[in-house]
Amino acid sequence: MKLSEKLENISTYPFHMPGHKRNGKYHITGAEIDITEIDGFDNLHCPQNMIADMQRDISERFGYKKSIISVNGSTCGILAAICGVCDKGDKIIIARNCHKSVYNACFLQELDVVYLEPEFNEELGVYTRIGQDCVDAVLKNNADAKAIVTTSPTYEGFISNIHCEIPLIVDCAHGAHFGFADWLPERENGDIVIQSLHKTLPCLTQCAVVHINNEKYFSKVKMYMDIFESSSPSYVLMNSIDKCIDFLKHDRNEFDCYKKILDDFYLKVKKLNHITIYKNDDLTRLVISAKGYSGVELSEHLRHNGIEAEGATPGYVILISTVADTQEGFDILYSALEKLEKREDTQNTFIKKISLPAKKYKSSEIDSTVETELIDSVNKICGEYVFAYPPGVPIIVPGEVITQEVTDNILLCIKKGVNIISESNLLPNRILTKTQQ
Numbered sequence: 336m337k338l339s340e341k342l343e344n345i346s347t348y349p350f351h352m353p354g355h356k357r358n359g360k361y362h363i364t365g366a367e368i369d370i371t372e373i374d375g376f377d378n379l380h381c382p383q384n385m386i387a388d389m390q391r392d393i394s395e396r397f398g399y400k401k402s403i404i405s406v407n408g409s410t411c412g413i414l415a416a417i418c419g420v421c422d423k424g425d426k427i428i429i430a431r432n433c434h435k436s437v438y439n440a441c442f443l444q445e446l447d448v449v450y451l452e453p454e455f456n457e458e459l460g461v462y463t464r465i466g467q468d469c470v471d472a473v474l475k476n477n478a479d480a481k482a483i484v485t486t487s488p489t490y491e492g493f494i495s496n497i498h499c500e501i502p503l504i505v506d507c508a509h510g511a512h513f514g515f516a517d518w519l520p521e522r523e524n525g526d527i528v529i530q531s532l533h534k535t536l537p538c539l540t541q542c543a544v545v546h547i548n549n550e551k552y553f554s555k556v557k558m559y560m561d562i563f564e565s566s567s568p569s570y571v572l573m574n575s576i577d578k579c580i581d582f583l584k585h586d587r588n589e590f591d592c593y594k595k596i597l598d599d600f601y602l603k604v605k606k607l608n609h610i611t612i613y614k615n616d617d618l619t620r621l622v623i624s625a626k627g628y629s630g631v632e633l634s635e636h637l638r639h640n641g642i643e644a645e646g647a648t649p650g651y652v653i654l655i656s657t658v659a660d661t662q663e664g665f666d667i668l669y670s671a672l673e674k675l676e677k678r679e680d681t682q683n684t685f686i687k688k689i690s691l692p693a694k695k696y697k698s699s700e701i702d703s704t705v706e707t708e709l710i711d712s713v714n715k716i717c718g719e720y721v722f723a724y725p726p727g728v729p730i731i732v733p734g735e736v737i738t739q740e741v742t743d744n745i746l747l748c749i750k751k752g753v754n755i756i757s758e759s760n761l762l763p764n765r766i767l768t769k770t771q772q
Contacts, residue, residue, distance in 0.1 A: 338385045339577040341376065342368040342570060349373075352567075365571040379404060379568040380561050389577055396583050397530075398514065398522055399546035401553050403560050405529075406572040409508040410436040411563045412529035412545035416504045417484065418444055419556035420527070425481040428473055430495075431691060432462040433486050434506055435720060435727045449477050451485070452691050453495070459613055459622070460650055460686035463493040470497045487523055488513075490646070490653060490726040491613075492620030494520055502526040502552065508543070511535050512619065512657065515583060516590035520617055527552060535619065537582055537659045539575035593658045594618075600665045609677045613651070621654035627678025631752035640671035646725040649686055649751040686747065689730070689740045704767040706759075709745065712737045718767035719758040723748055730755075737768070 349356050351373060355366045363369075372378045377386040386404070393402040405411045417440035421427055426447040429437055441448050451473055453462040465485055474480065482502040487495040488510045497503070505525035507513070512535040514522035522528075526549040532538035545560065547553050582589075597618055604610055613622040625633045630647035637644055637652065644652040654668070704718030717737050722729045730748075731741050748755050749763045759767050 336385065337577060337581075338376070338389060338570075339574050339581070341385065342370070342574050345370065347373075368571055368574055370570050371567060376570065379406070379564070379573065380566065386573065389573070389580065392580050393544055393576075394546070396580055397544070397546060399528065399548055400550055401547040403545040403547070403557060404568075404573065404576060405543040405545060405560065405564060406541055406568045407543075407564050408533075408541045409506065409529045409531045409543045410434075411560065412543055413437055413484075413504075413506055414440045414443070414563050415556050415559035416527045416529060416545060416552075417441065417446075417482070418559045419552055420482045420502050420504065421446055422481075426477060426479050427482050427484065428477060428480045429484040430462075430465055430486055432489060432728050433484055434508070435722055435729055437484050437506065438720070438729060438732055449473060449480065450691055451483070453489075453493075455688045457688070459491070460648070460688075461491050461493075462489065463491070464616075465495040465497055467497050470499055474499060474501070486728075488520070488615075488617055488620070490728070491622050492615035492617035494523075494616040496524075498524070502549065505529070509534050509620070509655075510617075511544075515587060516594065518594050518618070519590070524548070527556065532576060532579055535655065535657050536579050537657070538579040539572055541569075542572050542576050542579070544576075589658050593660065596660065596662055596665055597656065600669060603669055604672065607672055609675065610672050619656045621656055622651050623654060623672075624651040625672075625675055625678075628675070629751045633675070636675055637668070637671050640674060641667050642671050648723070648753055649747055686744050687740060689738070689744060703770045705770050706761060706765045707768040709742055709762065709764060709766050712766050712768055713739050713742055715768040716771075718769045721745060721755065721757045721762065721766065724754050724756045733769075737766070 352371050353369050355361050355363055357366050377384050379386055390402050390404060413436045421444050423445050427441060428449045428451055430451045430453055432453055451465050451469055453465045456463050480501060482504055483499050484504045485495050486506045503525040505523045505528045507523045507528050508531040510523060511530040511532050513520045528546040530544050532542040533540045547556060604612055609626040611624045615622060629649055630651045634644045634647035634652045645655045646653045707715060715737050717731045717735050718733055720729050721731050730744060731737060745755060755762055
């Protein structure tokens with residue numbers, strides 16, 4: 336019996352955790368199927384029947400050799416993948432636009448980090464794809480590197496199709512829907528591919544999978560998954576994954592309906608000459624700007640008209656569409672864009688490209704820091720992570736030299752209302768710098 340089916344037929348009284356005891360009087364959504372590893376319900380950390388079957392089903396459905404469920408999101412999978420492939424002190428090559436969880440894994444393993452610089456779209460103000468030439472050049476100078484980590488697709492929907500002789504770890508958190516229709520991008524190839532089901536498929540938040548194409552890494556990645564993942568994995572979340580896989584088995588035709596809705600929306604928006612949908616590699620990821628409006632202003636306009644955007648930058652908003660979207664939802668979105676008052680006299684401001692840091696990022700360094708005024712921090716060594724959230728890609732990381740480009744972009748984001756986060760929470764006025772320069 337499948338996990339989702341068995342959860343619908345629990346008949347025993349729970350003298351076990353969770354403490355809500357499935358008692359309806361507390362009005363906790365999902366409590367009726369929220370159990371622990373009781374008899375007959377398998378164990379994610381040592382799967383032998385229904386969870387093992389689910390993971391085999393996932394591998395078959397997604398086209399990978401093995402898959403491991405994560406109820407701690409893609410973050411857990413990224414930590415486990417990097418720690419499972421790289422030993423302490425190894426060299427690793429990562430794309431500079433990787434998620435902060437990649438940097439956290441490098442810190443835990445005290446890795447020697449070398450950057451890949453993605454191409455930069457000046458019009459949009461964003462890193463896009465990583466070219467094969469870039470990969471080859473960096474590998475030529477770093478033949479001792481133990482792995483490469485890329486983000487594909489990026490938050491804005493750009494895909495890097497690369498190959499290499501060393502292990503390739505792909506943060507594909509935003510690409511779980513790839514390959515499920517002929518009009519969607521092809522599935523990512525990598526030795527280890529991490530995907531967030533909850534981002535682009537009908538699944539609850541925190542549901543993710545780690546796909547492994549090279550089985551030599553399976554046992555070590557699995558070991559680290561057991562270390563990083565909760566020892567009380569949520570059956571509510573695993574039930575959601577089971578239902579999602581059922582959908583992918585039996586309701587694939589819904590992707591055809593979804594494509595029609597998307598096509599109609601794109602055609603209609605073309606008539607709005609003050610609105611731009613930027614071309615990327617994934618039709619489902621909507622990157623939209625409005626002439627004369629910052630991304631935050633556009634996001635606020637959408638909110639006032641019934642639409643909550645995924646994220647906003649100084650120049651554009653990001654809208655995540657999925658197969659679960661409805662015609663009604665797209666109609667509301669189009670109506671909101673149509674209502675936007677035209678502004679002809681102002682020009683959008685986009686983030687500028689930041690040069691790769693001159694000082695090498697040292698993931699193992701933990702030095703003493705001091706609070707420094709942001710305007711006085713130029714040419715000092717940064718002592719903390721600063722990133723826009725979402726998505727959580729660092730603008731600067733500890734050990735890098737703070738340049739004028741960096742402070743300009745931080746101040747631009749703050750001025751435009753973008754959510755900028757630092758570990759110390761000292762911004763917008765101050766930032767941590769290292770005392771030993």
